[in-house]
Amino acid sequence: MQISKGVEWAAHAAVLLSALPTGRGLKAEALARYHSVPGPYMAKQMQALSKAGIVQTARGKHGGYRLARPAGEITLWDIMTAIEGSKSAFTCTEIRQNGPCGATPEQCRKKCAIAAAFHAAEVAFRESLQAISLVEIAAGVAADSPRKHLRNVGAWLEKEAVAIG
Amino acid sequence: MQISKGVEWAAHAAVLLSALPTGRGLKAEALARYHSVPGPYMAKQMQALSKAGIVQTARGKHGGYRLARPAGEITLWDIMTAIEGSKSAFTCTEIRQNGPCGATPEQCRKKCAIAAAFHAAEVAFRESLQAISLVEIAAGVAADSPRKHLRNVGAWLEKEAVAIG
DNA sequence: CCATAATCGGACAATAAATATCCGAAATAG
């Protein structure tokens, strides 16, 4: 069980976008440069966020990405499913139906007990992530950073931000 | 995020072993045959359970696997970590330290807020799986199966089981 | 209105991990 690295990058990028005022955004290259990650691969993650409706895009000169809705309505679960897809982590292959004592399909109307247990665990995981929005993350980051650092970030954003609407 | 197929197989195998009386077990080939899964790969999963101390082994003629402790003391989390390893699913690569506004290491004494949120979700996932032992799984399976099927399983086990001590 | 420049979007390799398999080491039974 391994969460893709793209999820981490997309989450950081989304938090950065949440620091911008409404209607302003950043281009993919700037988002990659901010964290010193490979540009094209960062762009790939942003495309996934775009397809999921988490960010809005503008093409052409002065193009870029901005959040599609308020930061409080974007959770870490939204970002993770946008990157990794929404299929469940545990896939039951119904091996209980195989072999010399295989259960018949009508005996399997109820979900396999093992699959049900993993499903319940995944629900707990999902609900935990759904409780955290970009607002909470941004507040945590701000609380842990010195004023000087936040001013640097603000100046950098002011220099790089573009209007998207 | 994908849970390995080996986890499913190992869990089913462990549940099957839990149906045997203390001191009796099954050889790897029988465990594979019961669910019609590839023998050598099933054996690989059993080796992982053995290294994790979940099952005891006996080699030579009349060898095989038996549970190393009572079924109530073996949780699905134990099985999953035995197969997949115990490293966390989300790995923080500290990209906040990179780039033009990178945070200095001493600003990073607290864990990154994003990593902390994923860590909390993983804790919820883990605690959910730790609450389910082989006893609960076996009880669920028994409740969902007709008597006739359970008799078939019992007869098959009686035929295949070996004494391991 | 048209050419231009700069952006996003989807298609294309390289790498790492999971899946499946084989052969040697070890231990018991006779």
Next chain:
DNA sequence: CTATTTCGGATATTTATTGTCCGATTATGG
């Protein structure tokens, strides 16, 4: 002691992730 049968670790094949490139699209400026 010998032979048989088993587990254990090392070895290929397939799949998913990571990383990269070039074409489609759009606002800009003349």
